[in-house]
Amino acid sequence: MSDTEKVSFNLSVVDLGKVDLLIEQGFYSSRTDFMVTAVRSQLAPHAVNIDDAVAKRSMIVGVHAVGRKTLEDLQAKHKQMDVSVVGLLVLAQDVAPELARATIRSVRIRGAFHASPEVKEALKNRLQ
Numbered sequence: 001m002s003d004t005e006k007v008s009f010n011l012s013v014v015d016l017g018k019v020d021l022l023i024e025q026g027f028y029s030s031r032t033d034f035m036v037t038a039v040r041s042q043l044a045p046h047a048v049n050i051d052d053a054v055a056k057r058s059m060i061v062g063v064h065a066v067g068r069k070t071l072e073d074l075q076a077k078h079k080q081m082d083v084s085v086v087g088l089l090v091l092a093q094d095v096a097p098e099l100a101r102a103t104i105r106s107v108r109i110r111g112a113f114h115a116s117p118e119v120k121e122a123l124k125n126r127l128q
Contacts, residue, residue, distance in 0.1 A: 083108070090114045107123055
């Protein structure tokens with residue numbers, strides 16, 4: 001499982017040329033290296049704001065994997081869970097749509113959500 005997601009966006013040809021010039025001069029190893037560095041440099045000044053938002057919303061930061069057994073245990077107790085993640089939420093491939101619907105009350109993801117298409121469809125009205 002990769003902890004990265006592909007992101008695509010448009011950039012002016014002049015800006016792209018400037019990036020390529022910096023790569024040619026050895027400041028960066030690739031366009032990807034430049035873009036990742038640029039994003040991180042923009043996130044750094046907002047670290048306190050991000051931390052505050054995560055704390056207020058009781059969010060999990062990083063990769064959060066939920067397996068079938070966890071959901072079956074919740075179902076046996078007649079309970080539901082709210083999932084709030086900054087990063088990646090992974091629902092195991094053996095989680096049935098009915099089980100997900102019965103045990104997951106809400107899903108808030110700031111990042112990426114990996115699950116079977118059927119589970120995503122079953123939870124689509126619970127995504128915030």
